[in-house]
Amino acid sequence: MPELVFFAGTMDCGKSTLALQIQHNRSARGLSGMIFTRNDRAGEGRLSSRLGLVTEAVEAGEGFDFHAHLVRHLTSGGHTDYVIADEAQFLAPGQVDQLACVVDDLGIDVFTFGITTDFRTRLFPGSQRLIELADRIESLQVEALCWCGARATHNARTVGGEMVVEGEQVVVGDVGVAAETVGYEVLCRRHHRERMTGAVARAAALSPDMLQVTSD
Structure with missing residues (x-):
């Protein structure tokens, strides 16, 4: 069954590195994925880790609709086996709802990565919604x-x-x-x-x- 998974941790816990590793492992086995990020340190349209690994990604800014984007991609003949969304703490709650719909309506696994709380120790809205909706929450082991x-x-x-x-x-x-x-x-x-x-x-x-x- 497809899942909405939230990999959560503090900064420096390797979340972006894990996102890139999941992408590498699945693409090496012939699976096709779509990668999203927001406010990455490497600039718009990139997913990067502090180890120096970088890959291209779709910038999911304000107003971006994940579900509509995937539907357009699929109906135009595209194929996607999984979705990766890094810096998920920056997403709006409604965008997290869209990711849940991608899992439920389109049957696609969605792997999200983010930090849970901000510098004031308060939950980011995106992280809070993921905690509420995710099928599985994984604490990063690093x-x-x-x-x-x-x-x-x-x-x-x-x-x-x-x-x-x-x-x-x-x-x-x-x-x-x-x-x-x-x-x-x-x-x-x-x-x-x-x-x-x-x-x-x-x-x-x-x-x-x-x-x-x-x-x-």
């Missing part, structure tokens, strides 16, 4: 680590290395960007609550007060 070495469970937004907790839910950035621009970092719950990013921790470790405490 554990991202906080700077302290503990398992990272929360996504933090940073500006110049300092964590922020206010602002628009979706601001595209990446790990390791230049100071004073938007970046993201994964943290354990404790350090997310304390707003202690890696940069802040390193600065504290080098401060005179911290060095005095250490010497005592």
Whole structure:
């Protein structure tokens, strides 16, 4: 039976890498798939991983209708065995409903990949709807680590290395960007609550007060 599957995790957990691996495995066996993404770090119309792997994808922006797109493709003589939708947290709830219809009405497996919560620890609307509708939810097994070495469970937004907790839910950035621009970092719950990013921790470790405490 076809399924709607949601592969969920934090940033740095390998979700895009897994999406590309699923695409590779199925295409190697002669299956034909359709790949969608939204707001990928590599730019519009691309699905990429931090390992450097990239493939072309259909940009599923605001107003994009997955079900209508697949119906047009099939009725024009095309064939699709499966669908991959990366960065699914950015999808509108209605678009997730469309993906469910692709499974139920067209009999096509849909594999979605995304992070569950934003930098404020609140569910993304797309992720929330996937949790509500998915036939299966898979937690990605690659554990991202906080700077302290503990398992990272929360996504933090940073500006110049300092964590922020206010602002628009979706601001595209990446790990390791230049100071004073938007970046993201994964943290354990404790350090997310304390707003202690890696940069802040390193600065504290080098401060005179911290060095005095250490010497005592």
